[in-house]
Structures are given as C-alpha cells and as structure tokens.
Amino acid sequence: MRESLRCMGKVVLDITMSVDGFVAGPNPSLDEPLGENGMRLHDWVFGLRTWRGRHGLEGGAGGPDDDLVREGIESTGAAIIGRKMFSGGSGPWEDDPNRDGWWEGEPPFHMPVFVLTHHPRPTEERPGGTTFTFATDGIEAALAQARAAAGEKDVTIGGGASVAQQFLAAGLLDELSVHVAPILLGGGVRLFGDGGPARLELVDLRSSAAVTHLRYRVG
Amino acid sequence: MRESLRCMGKVVLDITMSVDGFVAGPNPSLDEPLGENGMRLHDWVFGLRTWRGRHGLEGGAGGPDDDLVREGIESTGAAIIGRKMFSGGSGPWEDDPNRDGWWEGEPPFHMPVFVLTHHPRPTEERPGGTTFTFATDGIEAALAQARAAAGEKDVTIGGGASVAQQFLAAGLLDELSVHVAPILLGGGVRLFGDGGPARLELVDLRSSAAVTHLRYRVG
Numbered sequence: 058m059r060e061s062l063r064c065m066g067k068v069v070l071d072i073t074m075s076v077d078g079f080v081a082g083p084n085p086s087l088d089e090p091l092g093e094n095g096m097r098l099h100d101w102v103f104g105l106r107t108w109r110g111r112h113g114l115e116g117g118a119g120g121p122d123d124d125l126v127r128e129g130i131e132s133t134g135a136a137i138i139g140r141k142m143f144s145g146g147s148g149p150w151e152d153d154p155n156r157d158g159w160w161e162g163e164p165p166f167h168m169p170v171f172v173l174t175h176h177p178r179p180t181e182e183r184p185g186g187t188t189f190t191f192a193t194d195g196i197e198a199a200l201a202q203a204r205a206a207a208g209e210k211d212v213t214i215g216g217g218a219s220v221a222q223q224f225l226a227a228g229l230l231d232e233l234s235v236h237v238a239p240i241l242l243g244g245g246v247r248l249f250g251d252g253g254p255a256r257l258e259l260v261d262l263r264s265s266a267a268v269t270h271l272r273y274r275v276g
Numbered sequence: 277m278r279e280s281l282r283c284m285g286k287v288v289l290d291i292t293m294s295v296d297g298f299v300a301g302p303n304p305s306l307d308e309p310l311g312e313n314g315m316r317l318h319d320w321v322f323g324l325r326t327w328r329g330r331h332g333l334e335g336g337a338g339g340p341d342d343d344l345v346r347e348g349i350e351s352t353g354a355a356i357i358g359r360k361m362f363s364g365g366s367g368p369w370e371d372d373p374n375r376d377g378w379w380e381g382e383p384p385f386h387m388p389v390f391v392l393t394h395h396p397r398p399t400e401e402r403p404g405g406t407t408f409t410f411a412t413d414g415i416e417a418a419l420a421q422a423r424a425a426a427g428e429k430d431v432t433i434g435g436g437a438s439v440a441q442q443f444l445a446a447g448l449l450d451e452l453s454v455h456v457a458p459i460l461l462g463g464g465v466r467l468f469g470d471g472g473p474a475r476l477e478l479v480d481l482r483s484s485a486a487v488t489h490l491r492y493r494v495g
Contacts, residue, residue, distance in 0.1 A: 076452070076476060076492065077468035078297040094473050225460075233295070239476040239492060241444075241468070249296035249460070254313050257295060257458040262483050269481060271488060273295065273458060 066134060066211035067231040068200065070221050073098045073268070074235050075242040080218050083244040092245045098238045101268035102126065111165040121263050125270055129234070134207025136166055137199055139220035140174040143189065163187075169206040171199045173220055196223050218246050226252045230275050233257065237269045285353060285430035286450040287419065289440050292317045292487070293454055293467045299437050300465040311464045317457045320487035321345065330384040341484050348453070353426025355385055356418055358439035359393040362408065382406070388425040390418045392439055415442050437465050445471050449494050452476065456488045 074080055075098060082092030089095060102108045106117035107127040117123070143160065164170075164187040171192045178191040192199035203212045214224050224230050235248075256276035263270045293299055294317060301311030308314060321327045325336035326346040336342070362379065382404040383389075390411045397410040411418035422431045433443050443449050454467075475495030482489045 076454070076490070077471075078466075082473075083470075235295070237490070239478050241471070241474040241476065243473045244470040247297070251302075251463040252296075252460070254301075254462045255460040257460065259458050259483065259485055259488065262488060264478065264481050266478055269478065269490060271295070271456070 064209045065204065066132075066207050066209055068212050068214065068224070068229055069133075069232045069234050070214045070216075070224065070230050071129065071234040072214075072216045072221060072236070072248060073101075073238055074248045075238055075240050077241045077243065078247050078249060079242040079245040080216060080221075080248045081246040082242045092242075094240070094242055095245065097240055098242070101236065101238060101265070108165075111167065113163060120265060122265050122268060122270075125263055129213070132211050133168065133213045134210025135169045135171065135203040136213045136215050137171045137173065137192075137196075137203050137220065137224075138215040139217050140172060140176075141217050141219075142215060143172045143174070160187075160189075164189075169203070171203045171206075173199055196220075196227060196229065200224075200229060218248050218250075221248060222250050222252065225249075225255075225275075232260065233271075233273045233275060235271045235273075237271060239266075239268070283428040284423065285351075285426050285428055287431050287433065287443070287448055288352075288451045288453050289433045289435075289443065289449050290348065290453040291433075291435045291440060291455070291467060292320075292457055294457055294459050294461040296460045296462065297466050297468060298461040298464040299435060299440075299467045301461045302463040311461075313459070313461055314464065316459055317461070320455065320457060320484070327384075330386065332382060339484060340482050341487060341489075344482055344489055348432070351430050352387065352432045353429025354388045354390065354422040355432045355434050356390045356392065356411075356415075356422050356439065356443075357434040358436050359391060359395075360436050361434060361439075362391045362393070379406075379408075383408075388422070390422045390425075392418055415439075415446060415448065419443075419448060437467050437469075440467060441469050441471065444468075444474075444494075451479065452490075452492045452494060454490045454492075456490060458485075458487070 072080055082095035085092045101122060104118050105123040105126055106119055107123050109117035163185040164183050166187040167185050169188050171190050174191050177193050181189045192202060214221055257273035258276060260274050261272035291299055301314035304311045320341060323337050324342040324345055325338055326342050328336035383402050383406040385406040386404050388407050390409050393410050396412050400408045411421060433440055476492035479493050480491035
C-alpha cells in the first residue's frame with residue numbers, strides 16, 4: 058500500500074455545552090453527577106432513535122439531530138474519556154479506583170474506549186463491544202493507543218472539561234464538535250478555561266429547536 | 277388609541293462572543309481596549325456594507341451577515357451601553373469621567389444611547405443623530421428611559437459583559453442575540469458569569485463562514 062493511501066482519522070472533541078459555556082451544573086452529587094440541572098444539557102439526545110438504539114431501547118425520533126449522532130458514530134473508531142466520565146461525574150467518589158457505576162451493564166459506546174486515569178486497572182471487555190482500557194501514561198500515549206484502535210476512523214474526545222482542555226492546550230484536536238443546548242446553567246464546570254488563542258473554521262452547522270451543532274476545524 | 281394596540285419593543289442583548297465565551301481578550305490597554313486579539317471578535321462586521329455606511333464609509337459586502345445587521349438596526353430604537361463601552365474598554369482610564377475617546381466625531385449609533393455610569397454628566401447630542409444620556413440611577417431606570425425613547429422599537433443592550441450580566445440577572449432581557457465568532461481567545465472578559473439557570477428558545481439562526489448568529493428568547 059502506498060503511503061499516500063493511508064488515511065488517519067481526525068481527533069474530534071464532541072461535547073454538549075450550555076449557551077453560557079458549562080458542560081455540567083453546580084454542586085455535583087451522587088444523585089446528580091452532572092450537577093444541578095446538568096442532565097438538561099442532554100435533553101436533546103435522549104429521545105433520538107440512534108441514542109435509544111445504542112442503549113438497547115426501541116423507537117425514538119429521526120431528523121437532523123439523529124442524523125448527526127448516527128453519522129458521528131459511524132465515523133468514530135475509538136473514544137477517549139476522563140476518569141470522571143468513567144466513574145460517574147465529579148465528586149468525592151471520583152478517585153475511587155473501583156467505582157464504575159456510570160457504565161454498568163452494557164455501555165452505549167460499542168467501541169474501544171480509553172479512560173485517562175492515574176489508577177492502573179486491567180482492560181475490561183463489556184457486553185456489546187465496548188472495551189475500557191485505562192490509560193495511565195498521559196494524553197499523548199492515550200491518543201496513540203486510540204488512533205491504533207480507530208484505524209482510519211476518527212478518535213472522539215468525549216470529555217469531561219479537563220480532558221477536553223488538555224487536548225486543546227496540547228494542540229492535539231483537529232475539530233471541535235460543540236452541541237449548544239438552549240439553556241443557561243448559571244454555574245458549574247466550564248468547557249473552556251484559559252488557554253492560547255486559536256483560529257477556528259466553521260465546517261458544519263446544523264440545528265433543531267432542541268440543540269445547535271457547531272463544528273469547527275481548529276486552525 | 278386602545279391599550280391593546282400599543283406595542284412595546286423587546287429588550288435584546290446583542291453582543292459578539294468567541295467560541296470559548298469571551299467578549300474581550302486578556303490585558304486591555306489604551307492601544308488594545310478590547311484586550312489582546314479582542315478586535316478579532318469583530319472581524320466579521322468591519323467589511324459589511326451596513327456597518328461601513330453607519331461609519332460614513334462607502335462600499336462593503338452584502339449577504340446574510342449584512343442583512344442581519346441592517347434588520348437589527350431597523351428594529352432598534354435605543355441602546356444601553358456600559359461606562360467601559362463609552363470610554364474605550366476596560367482599563368485604568370475607564371472611570372475618567374471626561375474620557376470619551378471611543379466615540380469621538382460622529383458615533384455610529386445614530387439613535388439615543390443610554391450610558392450606565394456613576395458619573396453624572398450632561399446629555400450630549402452628537403452629529404448624525406446619536407445622543408448620549410448618562411443614566412446614574414441603575415439599570416431599571418435606564419431601561420425605562422430607553423423604552424420611552426425607543427417607542428415601539430426594541431431596546432438593545434450593547435454590552436459590555438457586566439451590563440449584560442446585570443440585565444440577565446435582573447430578568448430584564450427578552451432575547452439574547454449572540455454572534456459567535458470562530459475564534460478561541462483563550463482568556464479575557466467572559467460574557468456569562470454565574471447566575472440563575474434559564475431556559476432559552478432558539479428563535480433565529482443564521483451563519484456565514486465568518487460568524488454564527490444565535491438568537492434566543494429568554495424563558
């Protein structure tokens with residue numbers, strides 16, 4: 058195979074944000090791992106046919122939001138998430154190396170998932186094709202593993218905010234796929250912290266009443 | 277005239293924000309009152325026919341961004357801005373009651389403008405139909421003045437961030453008109469601080485490659 062025919066997928070941050078820039082609400086707890094009103098961020102996704110199918114549920118709505126979710130899944134070969142997204146949001150339990158309450162049973166990823174953590178833990182194969190690999194050597198090593206698993210498909214950075222910010226600051230993101238939920242959370246965890254300036258290029262824009270999808274190439 | 281026929285305009289926050297939520301960059305100075313790279317936020321507007329016309333310049337581009345700016349001007353009867361927007365951004369000079377370097381000559385508003393400030397100062401009539409009235413009794417009194425001046429047209433809250441946040445926190449905004457510039461500033465003045473949660477309803481969405489216009493009704 059000629060070198061020029063080998064394709065490498067993109068590294069895409071894919072995350073839902075409120076209009077005021079939060080990816081989780083204030084005061085996360087075991088009952089509300091996404092903080093107060095944080096689950097409202099994701100109201101747009103729960104009724105979609107593709108989302109329901111990935112969670113083993115029948116029915117659900119089609120339309121532009123569903124198309125976008127389905128296309129995103131089809132183009133993605135591996136995901137990278139943070140320890141908090143694996144263990145169930147931020148809170149006093151987030152560093153419990155044994156906690157995995159968030160993704161019990163059959164997780165909805167159905168692909169290789171790399172969990173950034175300081176706690177070594179054996180790779181777990183779950184029903185439905187999800188594998189959780191615990192990446193303890195930093196974001197660049199995790200990305201190399203995820204790229205190898207994804208082949209020619211994209212690697213999705215699924216959050217949370219600290220993982221997204223690390224990849225952004227290191228210049229490792231090719232695209233930002235930000236789903237803007239029509240809500241002001243008024244506090245919580247911000248997606249974007251302080252970091253170097255960057256030019257973006259809008260490469261896709263879609264919207265329903267429920268959510269606006271902005272996709273940028275990072276310049 | 278019957279009471280039911282009297283129309284009152286909307287109160288609209290109209291402001292340009294980076295994707296990471298900033299309305300000005302870091303380290304404002306006299307040379308860069310919008311902070312480092314802050315002028316880039318407004319790159320989308322400088323070449324537009326309507327913007328140029330308001331600044332006494334000929335030529336410029338039409339298209340969706342220009343249409344939106346023109347429609348916004350046509351529907352607006354008065355504006356409210358903060359002291360910093362009057363005196364030239366934030367910085368050590370912002371409380372100089374005599375400074376008005378930002379809007380010397382013929383200002384581009386061409387309508388009544390109410391400046392929120394603690395410094396009483398006589399109303400100024402400028403060439404081209406702009407009047408600056410200095411509102412020292414708080415946001416609600418300023419809004420009452422602006423509504424009276426606007427008649428059946430809208431009142432635009434033009435920023436900066438602290439003025440926008442005061443109106444949002446007080447529940448005085450009917451709509452948010454946020455122009456999202458395709459740039460990450462990486463620091464500076466955030467549009468949204470902490471505040472109560474609110475549901476929004478997307479009422480208009482337009483975009484070019486240069487900027488994405490999101491317009492929400494505040495629930």
